[in-house]
Amino acid sequence: MIKKLMSYLDKYKIYTILTPIAVIGEVILEIFIPFIMSKIIDVGIANKDIPYITKTGLLMILMAFISLLFGALAGRFASVAATGLSKNIRGALFDKIQDFSFSNVDKFSTASLVTRLTTDVTNTQNAFMMTIRILVRAPIMLICALIMALNINAKLSLIFIVAIPFLGIALYIIATTAFKPFQIMLKKYDKMNAIIQENLIAIRAVKAFVRGDHEFDKFHEAAKGVRDTQRKAEGVIIFNMPVMMFAVYGCMIAISWFGGNMIINGSMTTGELMSFISYVTQILMSLMMISMVFVNIVLSRASVTRIIEVLDEESDIKNPKNPITTIADGSIVFDHVNFRYNNDSDNNALDDINLTIKSGETIGIIGGTGSSKSSLVQLIPRLYDVTDGKVLVGGRDVRDYDIESLRNAVAMVLQKNVLFSGTIAENLRWGNENATNEELEEACKCACAYDFVESFPDKYDTDLGQGGVNVSGGQKQRLCIARALLKKPKIIILDDSTSAVDTTTDSNIRAALKKNLSETTTIIIAQRITSVCDADKIIIMDDGKISAIGTHDELLKNNDVYKEIYNSQQKGADDNA
Template sequence: MLKTLGAQIKEFKKDSFLTPVFMILEVLMETVIPLMMASIIDNGVEKGDIHHIYVMGGLMIVTACVSLFAGVMGGKYGARASTGFARNLRKAMYENIQTFSFSNIDKFSTAGLVTRLTTDVTNIQMAYQMILRMCVRAPITLVCAMIMAFFINAKLACIYLAAVILLGIILAFITVRAHKYFTQVFPKYDDLNASVQENVSAIRVVKAYVREDFEKERFKKASENIYKMFVKAEGVIVFNNPVMMAAVYTCIILISWIGAKMIVVNSLTTGELMSLLTYCMNIMMSLMMLSMVFVMITMSIASAERICEVLNEKSDITNPENPDHEVTDGSIRFDHVTFRYNKTSDTPVLDDINLSIASGETIGIIGGTGSSKSSLVNLISRLYDVSEGAVYVGGKDVRSYDLDTLRNEVSVVLQNNVLFSGSIFDNLRWGNPDATDEQCRHACDLACASEFINRFPDGYNTHIEQGGSNVSGGQKQRLCIARALLKNPKILILDDSTSAVDTATDAKIRKAFAEEIPNTTKLIIAQRISSVMNADRIIVLNNGVVDGFGSHEELMETNAIYREVYESQTQGSGDFDEGGAK
């Protein structure tokens, strides 16, 4: 864990080194000041030597200024190191998340990743700054003050030593108990963030179903869980201050009582007693600072473990050593493909799939809900890797291609259509950043999107809200299709991406595909048989198995499921799930 986190300090190593250096300098200056005070009292005030008072007073001012300068510089470099470290952690996590395959992303919730990038990183930032400053300052102060106390009077210094040992034991007990609760509290933040995220993203549904009170109660419950866990943790930590203060006051009383008796018998001077009392405060304050550091570290350990989970997670889909950078054509072949989302699962999602698709063919894919239609096409662009067998594109195993090359040639319009904030042009150029305005318009013509875009007052410069909330479902689907076409792919996959458009528009889109991109292999997942019946061939999936593969006419003769669904849909009363169940 330390190695993983330490690798992100990078260019802030200098700041991380200078911070403790200045902290040590500050402590040394502060340690010398009580000795100067003792000298002023013993050799200046009591002996009436005004020159000595002036000299030592001047030295004290210089020492205090050096201490102040060191403290300021330590704070400056510490802040720079901790904020830079936090920045690098966020950047490293975000960049690593971008490399994740779908299976990697499935291991983490969206809310969990947000918490790690925000709350957990903030905890690490605070802890790192305290480690650089307090964790150096406190033990150095403790050691220096203890040495000076023993140098002045070993008998009285033993009081400090006993207090330090006792407080160390109590502090260790508090830290161990508190860590258990802090480990449990941060996953609760994931639940809270999930509640907020779902509520905000689905606010229209919440209001439509008048579920505001339910959502409030859900948020209250998540917030209450965090509150309870923090109360338990703080309930342990709360003993820290009273124990520390009790030790401080006990030491002051003992030093004052025993020291006064020693002054009477001339075995201790007034200045030395004052110095010991000052060192007493230094020692106890350093212990209090250490306790704060340990509390912060206790909190941050749980955060550090969660951050390392993301940083250490490696994508299970990577480029081969010498990848192919050219996809020759859009041919596809599934060779005894079996696929499981969970490698330990006994039941595969796809079982022994054998298909051969020629380049330029239009292939329809239909099947009931949960028949693994999306899973099948996700294997083509290596969004997931097969568990057994192989998928070939352009005559080569997809695992032999460079990932960027493969995915640029296999354009997927996913089932969940997503648009980003920006103009329509901005969204279209996600498919091709170098596309001209004319190319964007042509892609929209093919996707039947230009007809509604031209009705907007700002046309292609119309601003799209986050998630495409200001356009309809059908408009969003057509924009996503146009975006995919701009990649000029060899394979185009439409994963139920015309479900929100009317039948006439669906037919226009399919006609445009046939005329304008005849050499592109087109895979169309649909629930409506009318969307795929004119395809060259149609795949019928049933529970992860190919139940039929052929043209519309062939399937009408040979496949009972396809025939029943066709008859039920042409009669205007059924969908695939209902037909397949007959």
């Protein structure tokens, strides 16, 4: 697990190596300072040798300054290494998520992935910084100070034989006990972030339905869950400091008592006792630093586990070994296709779908809510893979194609229209990053977006705001259609993407598509029969199955369900007229 994360150090390896080197230099100098101090007391002060005191004092000051310099360098190197590692891990996580299929994203949830990219990576960064600096410094100082203490008075050093095992056992118990509560705490963070995300995305609905108090109660409950689990986890961790201080003060009292007696007996000098106390302080501070690192590692271990889960997750959808990069045409065949979102589920979302669509045809799909219309079309660009059977595009199984090439040949305008922060031009160029201004205008004309874009003072340089908040739902849909058209695809899929526009605009968009995309296979999912009545074929979906296929006239004549939908919509249109 650690080895996998360390592989993301990349160019920051040199800083990871330099940090311990600087730390070692800092520690060695700090170790010798108490020794020099004892010489000043036992030799300089005892003999009233001012030149010796001055010379040795200046040496001690110089060593302290150089030690400080090494410490500053160690801090700098550790910071660069840790922040560099976190940057690379976040990049790797983001790249991994980009490769995920929809089912992979569904497995983790959006809120959980956000937590892993932020909180979990930050915890890992802090733990790594402490590891390469403090976890190097503390053991080296512990060993060196222990050697110096033994050298001064081996008998008095026996006190550590009791203290160190006591602290080691206490730290182990604390670390192992706190791990699981920290794991639970991070899951509670996921839940809280999910509520925040949902609330911010749907803030207009919250205000429209005056549900602010309800949302506050939901958030308060989630925050309370985080607090309670954090309190439980830290309820174990807080024992760390009392245990450490008990050991520190216990050792200091014992050393003061036994050391004082040794001075009285003449077996130890005052300078030796003072330097011994300094080394004891260094030893005990080292143990405290180790315990602090252990606490951080306990927290970060849970975070590292969650990060590795994402990095080790294999995408359900992968490129074949020798992918095809050229799509011959826009023909589509569904051959005995079954599909379910969860392989453990017993129920298919799509059941035995057999369908042939010729290149350049316009296909309409209608059906009730939950009839799996969107599920059907999402199999074409491999947003999901079939469970059984196969989907062919251009005469080849979609699983034989290079994923990027396939998706570049298929343009989708989804039910939920998504625009990004930035200008209208920047959003449109998602369809073709090299599109000229003339091509942007042509696409907008085809999508009936040209007039309202031109009405803005900044036209195509108009800032849409986050999620396209500065345009209406119908305008957003038309911009998304224009963006899809800029791909110049072999297949275009409009998934209920004109629901927010009036019937006249809907008709104009369909007429423009028919004129400009005569060689492109067009699939239109709609609730209104008027949106699909001109299609070459209309497919009626019901409970994940195809219940009927035909032209508008054929279905109106032979299919009772289609006839009933058509009559009810016509009656509604007449009543509204």
